[in-house]
Amino acid sequence: MTHDRTDEPENVVLREVWRDVLRRDPHQAFFHADVRAMLRSIGPVLTEHPEYTDVVGRLCEPERIIAFRVPWTDDAGHVRVNRGFRVQFNSALGPYKGGLRFAPTVDLDVLKFLGFEQVFKNALTGQDIGGGKGGADVDPKTLSPAELMRFCQSFATELASHVGAAVDVPAGDMGVGSREVGWIYGQYQRLIGYHEPGAFTGKPAVLGGSALRPEATGYGTVYFTQRMLAEQSRDLDGARVIVSGSGNVALHAMDKVIASGGTVVGCSDSRGSVAEPDGVDVDLLREVKGQGGSVADYAGKRSNAQTSEGSAFTQECDVALPCATQNEIGPEVARALVGNGCWAVAEGANGPVTPEAREILREGGVAFGPGKAANAGGVGVSALEMQQAAGRERWSAEEVDERLATIMSEAYDRARDAAERYHGDPTDLENGANAAGFLRVAEAMTALGVV
Structure with missing residues (x-):
């Protein structure tokens, strides 16, 4: 894989780190893309905190x-x-x-x-x-x-x-x-x-698993989306939402969208997509998927559902929640979202929106919630499960849900505040999430010494 000079950060130290990453692992394109995005985000942070400069190289190398x-x-x-x-x-x-x-x-x-x-x-x-x-x-x-x-x-x-x-x-x-x-x-x-129940999280409830752990990533993505929309003086009530994927994250995101007054007008899986303007029947979709069926099998049971082999996100919607897998929204789909007047895109999966697509969304005025913030609900509740295991406690679903909503709201605040402080734009949540996350990790690494 080749890289031109436009890939390189402006900061001299960051540029040297970037070159080291390419030299050590020249064929790791997914890893390169994420490192490059991070390095571009933290330049302004290092201007304010030069004491964190020497942690960057270590941070880009796994322990x-x-x-x-x-x-x-x-x-x-x-x-x-x-x-x-x-x-x-x-x-x-x-x-x-x-x-x-x-x-x-x-x-x-x-x-x-x-x-x-x-x-x-x-x-x-x-x-x-x-x-x-x-x-x-x-x-x-x-x-x-x-x-x-x-x-x-x-x-x-x-x-x-x-x-x-x-x-x-x-x-x-x-x-x-x-x-x-x-x-x-x-x-x-x-x-x-x-x-040792604290050694793994996401366990079945009978083994000490937390309430709402299966729902956490999907619910958390919707909570984060609601904070994004509130910045636009909008909410999910009455919104048309498309959710890609039909696994755990997607299905629970659909549940929370509907509970918030939105309508899920499209969904997808690896075998195709469905458009349903009157609203997806999530219970039926869950039943079909549980029996090993596809969204096409689901559509066969619904009179107003239309199937397609293309992306679910090419139809009109107000909010898009990609919850399937990485790189599912490329430039063409991003242009369709912009052209159809989409308000916001929040990543329920890891890296579902390509860097080129993210730039198109930004230029088109579509709010973007990066996965490292928008889908943090899963690991947030996993950490709550660790706390429960350490104390030999069981928390109710209502208590976990309340804590999850707080975790996602505070993650949004951290990303927004860092975006405003270091990039001059409170809506630039991608750079803000990178900067905020880096600040916390860099402070800890500095306190530990060179290890």
Whole structure:
């Protein structure tokens, strides 16, 4: 991959860090894009805080990368092998915290990008947790439940010596739900020989999982969106909303949109998209998806739903919530959103809007909520689960929801205030989130010395 001079930050120190990143890992395009965005955001911060200059190079290099093989036996008795990873990126604020992703696309580039993003996302929540990410290059959709349990147990066997409540606390992510976390945690507990509920979050409720953890990312994205709209003197009541994806994050975001008075007029999955001007029936969609169906199968049960192989975001909407996967909104779709008068886009997934698309949205006057702030609700409630585990407590769904709303509101405030202070624009939440997250991590790293 080549880079021209326009990729480089203006600051001399940041430019040298950028060149080091390219030299060490020349083919990691996802990671490069996230580092470049961060370096461009923090130049004004370093002008005010030159004492943080020497942490930048360390911050762009993971503290530890663990790669391992995951051997397992399929239902036919054949031994199969996958690759597992855990990227422990930064622990200045607390134990590493971040999900485990099972998907064929998982590799070191993707996990370094996600882990780097997680460092600043976690800092924005205001809680004392570091950042990391992990997973394996397996497609859980192709495995039977018995195969998936054996895979999780094999994965956990290698992971066990690298995690723990005071070290690294994984959770679920794409392809890893509470069931899979339970299986991984069960094998971990078997290996260490004692009960440590704080070592994993996103567990089933019976194993100490927090109320609202499955809903947290989707709910949190909507709470963040509501703060964005309030800056425009708007709200979700009566708004037309499109939500991509039809997994946990997307479905719960739809629930919260509807509860807030909005109408979900479109949705999608990996096999296509649906437009439904009168409103998506989320309960029916959840039922269809739970039976292994697609949004097209859902549309077949609805008289006013129209299917398409293209993006859901090309139809008219007021708010767009991309909750599927990275890079799903490119320049063409961004232009459609601008042309259709969209008010706001908030990332419920990690990196669903490409850098080029983000620029088009900005120039078109569309408010943009970056994932490291807008989808921080999941890790926010994971940290609440850690607190509950440490105190052997169980909090009600109402109490967790109230705390989640506060976490998201404060994350918005941090991003907005930093955007105004360092970039002169309170609506520039992407640069603001980067600056605010960097400030908190850099302060902690400086206090720890050169480690």
